[in-house]
Amino acid sequence: MAVDQTKLLLDTVKRLLRREARVHLHKIVNKTHGADLAVVFRFLTLREQEALFDFMETVEQKAILFSELEEEVLVRLIEDMPAGKIAEILEQMPKDDVADLLGKLSDERAQALLDLMTKEESEEVEGLLGYDTETAGGIMLPDFIALKEETTAREAIEALQKEYVDIEMPFYLYVVDDHDRLVGVISLRQLVVVPPHTKLKAIMATDFVSVETNTDQEEVARIVARYNILAVPVVDESNKPVGIVTVDDVIDIIREEATEDILKMAGAGEDLVESESVLKSTRIRLPWLLASWLGGIIAFFIIGHFESSLNKLVYLAAFIPIIMGMGGNIGTQSSTIVVRGLATGQLNIKQMWNVVAKELAVGFLLGFFYGLLLGVVASFRYDLWSLGMTVGLAVVSSMTIAAMVGSLVPMVFARINIDPAVATGPFVTTSIDILSVFFYFQIATLLLRL
Amino acid sequence: MAVDQTKLLLDTVKRLLRREARVHLHKIVNKTHGADLAVVFRFLTLREQEALFDFMETVEQKAILFSELEEEVLVRLIEDMPAGKIAEILEQMPKDDVADLLGKLSDERAQALLDLMTKEESEEVEGLLGYDTETAGGIMLPDFIALKEETTAREAIEALQKEYVDIEMPFYLYVVDDHDRLVGVISLRQLVVVPPHTKLKAIMATDFVSVETNTDQEEVARIVARYNILAVPVVDESNKPVGIVTVDDVIDIIREEATEDILKMAGAGEDLVESESVLKSTRIRLPWLLASWLGGIIAFFIIGHFESSLNKLVYLAAFIPIIMGMGGNIGTQSSTIVVRGLATGQLNIKQMWNVVAKELAVGFLLGFFYGLLLGVVASFRYDLWSLGMTVGLAVVSSMTIAAMVGSLVPMVFARINIDPAVATGPFVTTSIDILSVFFYFQIATLLLRL
Numbered sequence: 001m002a003v004d005q006t007k008l009l010l011d012t013v014k015r016l017l018r019r020e021a022r023v024h025l026h027k028i029v030n031k032t033h034g035a036d037l038a039v040v041f042r043f044l045t046l047r048e049q050e051a052l053f054d055f056m057e058t059v060e061q062k063a064i065l066f067s068e069l070e071e072e073v074l075v076r077l078i079e080d081m082p083a084g085k086i087a088e089i090l091e092q093m094p095k096d097d098v099a100d101l102l103g104k105l106s107d108e109r110a111q112a113l114l115d116l117m118t119k120e121e122s123e124e125v126e127g128l129l130g131y132d133t134e135t136a137g138g139i140m141l142p143d144f145i146a147l148k149e150e151t152t153a154r155e156a157i158e159a160l161q162k163e164y165v166d167i168e169m170p171f172y173l174y175v176v177d178d179h180d181r182l183v184g185v186i187s188l189r190q191l192v193v194v195p196p197h198t199k200l201k202a203i204m205a206t207d208f209v210s211v212e213t214n215t216d217q218e219e220v221a222r223i224v225a226r227y228n229i230l231a232v233p234v235v236d237e238s239n240k241p242v243g244i245v246t247v248d249d250v251i252d253i254i255r256e257e258a259t260e261d262i263l264k265m266a267g268a269g270e271d272l273v274e275s276e277s278v279l280k281s282t283r284i285r286l287p288w289l290l291a292s293w294l295g296g297i298i299a300f301f302i303i304g305h306f307e308s309s310l311n312k313l314v315y316l317a318a319f320i321p322i323i324m325g326m327g328g329n330i331g332t333q334s335s336t337i338v339v340r341g342l343a344t345g346q347l348n349i350k351q352m353w354n355v356v357a358k359e360l361a362v363g364f365l366l367g368f369f370y371g372l373l374l375g376v377v378a379s380f381r382y383d384l385w386s387l388g389m390t391v392g393l394a395v396v397s398s399m400t401i402a403a404m405v406g407s408l409v410p411m412v413f414a415r416i417n418i419d420p421a422v423a424t425g426p427f428v429t430t431s432i433d434i435l436s437v438f439f440y441f442q443i444a445t446l447l448l449r450l
Numbered sequence: 451m452a453v454d455q456t457k458l459l460l461d462t463v464k465r466l467l468r469r470e471a472r473v474h475l476h477k478i479v480n481k482t483h484g485a486d487l488a489v490v491f492r493f494l495t496l497r498e499q500e501a502l503f504d505f506m507e508t509v510e511q512k513a514i515l516f517s518e519l520e521e522e523v524l525v526r527l528i529e530d531m532p533a534g535k536i537a538e539i540l541e542q543m544p545k546d547d548v549a550d551l552l553g554k555l556s557d558e559r560a561q562a563l564l565d566l567m568t569k570e571e572s573e574e575v576e577g578l579l580g581y582d583t584e585t586a587g588g589i590m591l592p593d594f595i596a597l598k599e600e601t602t603a604r605e606a607i608e609a610l611q612k613e614y615v616d617i618e619m620p621f622y623l624y625v626v627d628d629h630d631r632l633v634g635v636i637s638l639r640q641l642v643v644v645p646p647h648t649k650l651k652a653i654m655a656t657d658f659v660s661v662e663t664n665t666d667q668e669e670v671a672r673i674v675a676r677y678n679i680l681a682v683p684v685v686d687e688s689n690k691p692v693g694i695v696t697v698d699d700v701i702d703i704i705r706e707e708a709t710e711d712i713l714k715m716a717g718a719g720e721d722l723v724e725s726e727s728v729l730k731s732t733r734i735r736l737p738w739l740l741a742s743w744l745g746g747i748i749a750f751f752i753i754g755h756f757e758s759s760l761n762k763l764v765y766l767a768a769f770i771p772i773i774m775g776m777g778g779n780i781g782t783q784s785s786t787i788v789v790r791g792l793a794t795g796q797l798n799i800k801q802m803w804n805v806v807a808k809e810l811a812v813g814f815l816l817g818f819f820y821g822l823l824l825g826v827v828a829s830f831r832y833d834l835w836s837l838g839m840t841v842g843l844a845v846v847s848s849m850t851i852a853a854m855v856g857s858l859v860p861m862v863f864a865r866i867n868i869d870p871a872v873a874t875g876p877f878v879t880t881s882i883d884i885l886s887v888f889f890y891f892q893i894a895t896l897l898l899r900l
Contacts, residue, residue: 006795007798007800010798010800033657033677035676035677035678036676039676039795042796043798043800043801068676157642160639160642160643161642161643171621171638171639171680188621188638188639188642189610189621189638191642192607192610192611192638192641192642193610193611207483224701225698225701225702225705226485226486226489226518227483227485228485228698230621230680230697247680247697247698247701248675248678248697250701251674251675251697251700251701251704252675254701254704254705254708255675255704255708255794258704258705258708258712259790259794261708261712262708262711262712262715262786262789262790263786263787263790265712265786266715266782266783266785266786266787267779267782267783268782268783268786268787278808278811278812278815279815281808281812282812282815282816285780285783285812285816286816286819288779288783289776289779289780289783289816289820292775292776292778292779293772293775293776293820293823293824295771295772295775296771296772296773296775296776296824297772297824297827299768299771299772299775300768300769300771300772301768303765303767303768303770303771304765304768307764307765307768310764310765310767311764314757314760314761314764314767315753315754315757315760316767317753317760317764317766317767317770318749318750318751318753318754318757319750320753320767320770320771321745321746321749321750321753321770321774321883321887322743322745322746322747322749322750323746324771324774324775325742325743325745325746325749325774325879325880325883326739326742326743326746328742328778328879329717329738329739329742329875329876329879330735330739332716332717332718332875333716333717333718333735333738333739335716336712336713336715336716336718337713337716337718339712340709340712340713344705344709345456345489346492348457348460348493350457350460350461350493351493358728358731361728362728362731362732362735365728365729365732366732366735366736366739369736370739370743373743374743374746374747377747425779425782426779429775429778429779430775433771433775437771
């Protein structure tokens with residue numbers, strides 16, 4: 001469903017809800033994919049959500065909706081729903097999504113729901129709840145098919161037919177040795193095209209990749225993306241397979257991580273706070289601005305230090321915005337390129353000095369260009385050649401320093417294992433503001449003999 | 451292979467290349483996955499790349515390397531390679547990657563390579579070359595299996611076995627009617643678990659999603675991500691299937707689009723320019739800084755306009771950085787939240803006024819907090835109550851306006867179909883700089899009776 005169609009659906013649903021057009025709503029809701037309904041739900045009030053939910057007929061559709069809804073929305077939606085009704089839907093959902101949801105509920109509520117599941121299911125979900133949510137263990141599905149090396153292709157297909165209902169994405173089968181350790185992977189397509197009596201041992205791939213339960217989810221995503229695979233097996237410390245991470249979860253991770261990086265760089269928290277209340281949103285964003293405030297206070301004292309220079313040539317103040325702005329903008333360019341380069345693997349911290357040296361050169365060239373431009377304007381405006389020289393040099397120094405700081409800081413943070421995206425926003429901008437102002441007044445005092 | 455292992459591999463390869471340790475290199479290269487080699491290649495000089503490439507033995511590994519390498523790197527690498535040798539590798543690559551590569555070569559070179567392919571293959575690749583690279587047609591694979599409704603499961607599996615070699619990811623089979631129009635989709639797993647004589651008509655899903663050849667690749671990615679599917683069929687204007695877009699390509703698109711958004715927001719071009727030369731990088735970044743330079747010039751004239759006020763109270767200048775900085779940072783927060791929210795679908799332009807009103811409130815609250823803080827500091831420092839009031843109010847107005855402009859501009863751009871990410875960087879920052887300075891001096895002139 002295209003973006004325009006989603007908007008149309010949202011408009012239609014809202015209109016029908018207002019009109020209480022039950023027959024129409026019923027028809028629309030039940031022919032719409034759960035994933036599309038999830039998008040619509042995001043933009044409805046709780047009341048509208050509850051009304052719409054009541055029109056949904058099949059448990060399967062409800063399960064897709066639950067899997068796709070953001071957890072905060074879902075938690076609110078099920079707050080007043082009877083546990084039995086919820087459990088019925090949870091049964092149809094992938095276990096990792098069930099575990100994610102239960103992790104957000106109160107302990108009693110989660111326990112009540114676990115009690116309603118079959119023993120096998122609740123054990124699987126509880127197993128998942130034991131892992132950190134941002135690791136392979138936290139995002140894996142415990143359902144997969146593991147067979148012995150001596151199994152034949154025919155037996156494997158039979159196993160697949162038997163386990164069919166439980167397995168979400170059986171595109172790979174895993175082969176284990178007599179100690180249940182993972183030794184090979186076979187894709188369903190290979191299984192179908194070999195003679196039925198072929199043993200798995202003979203056709204399995206042994207150069208597969210796997211991850212451990214405590215592997216970070218970003219690393220898992222990188223592996224799935226790099227090797228173009230549809231699922232990666234997760235093994236425990238003794239190399240026994242305990243689950244798989246599927247490509248659809250990887251897509252969500254890649255998107256989330258990109259959002260997180262973008263927001264961190266802007267100093268706007270880690271999650272999109274647009275759905276939060278004004279007060280909560282204010283609280284999340286408040287601390288990020290402190291660096292900028294403190295930096296501003298430092299810049300204030302620096303300018304205060306040069307007050308006598310400023311007294312003699314008051315129009316020096318008029319150049320503060322452009323000198324700070326040019327530094328700030330090129331610094332953001334540099335740090336963004338470095339942070340994103342590191343995140344996508346296109347840059348490597350081993351190249352630190354190369355990258356910083358290159359940024360220094362780029363900063364100097366751009367500084368030279370825009371400094372010259374400003375120098376010429378200033379010389380004409382005030383008919384004072386030395387003022388032009390001063391502001392020109394200030395732009396050169398500000399932009400060169402900014403490009404260097406902007407590229408160096410995230411590199412250093414990455415090297416000492418601090419997330420470079422966090423470093424880049426307010427921290428880099430603020431340092432650059434301070435340095436730009438300081439060098440500007442220092443150059444002015446020297447060149448203009450103030 | 452984890453990030454650390456990649457670094458280790460890169461170090462080892464570089465060391466062995468320096469030492470010309472042929473036997474070791476040979477062993478390492480041939481046991482490493484082509485995708486890992488592609489990462490290593492990225493950080494080698496052309497000379498080192500050529501040396502390493504010569505050690506690769508299997509055409510399959512070379513094909514994976516070619517598919518994974520960035521096109522600029524690849525084009526340089528094959529520049530001096532004989533066409534016959536290249537064609538041999540292209541034969542093993544997915545057709546969409548071949549088309550992408552040929553699109554980057556000179557017409558003669560591309561034609562020479564096409565001439566070396568079988569007629570069927572070259573026709574398929576030429577077909578792909580006809581589509582815009584950023585549409586479904588440009589990223590699709592022309593290989594897929596389409597069968598008639600009356601086909602049985604057994605016949606379908608036989609077809610799969612026959613076509614096996616050519617098909618990259620045969621996890622879905624497509625069902626067409628007598629006019630070759632797409633009417634259903636079956637997953638390989640369904641095919642395996644039904645009785646062999648079952649007709650496809652009876653088991654195919656008819657509520658599948660499909661895209662058209664000219665659908666934008668971002669839209670394709672959104673669809674694959676939303677419905678958790680492994681491949682989406684691409685149809686022509688008469689609803690005949692012409693190809694499929696697979697989930698591995700979708701992952702690359704999602705990552706690229708995130709990078710593009712991040713870079714655009716920072717005003718640093720569209721592609722990561724870190725691998726470019728200093729001069730080229732400078733050229734790409736130069737125009738983005740012009741907005742900031744022009745904005746600085748406007749701020750300069752605004753301050754010039756208030757020169758007489760400034761003459762009377764020269765230390766007003768010392769507050770310029772903090773007032774600009776606070777506005778700039780909250781503006782970046784607001785616009786980033788909105789741009790990312792729109793990109794991920796968590797925000798909708800229908801909510802424009804809600805979002806802007808909310809940002810206005812958040813901006814005012816944060817402005818009140820930091821304005822009060824600055825007002826107190828300023829009052830004490832200069833023992834002048836009205837100065838504290840002035841700078842406090844300036845922070846409030848700067849931050850409120852910044853939050854509003856930062857959220858409104860990307861919303862408006864999205865509504866008139868201009869990419870909000872482009873709008874957000876230098877444009878928003880610069881407008882905020884100008885407005886902040888203007889309101890600051892206006893407030894100062896009024897309150898301090900200058």
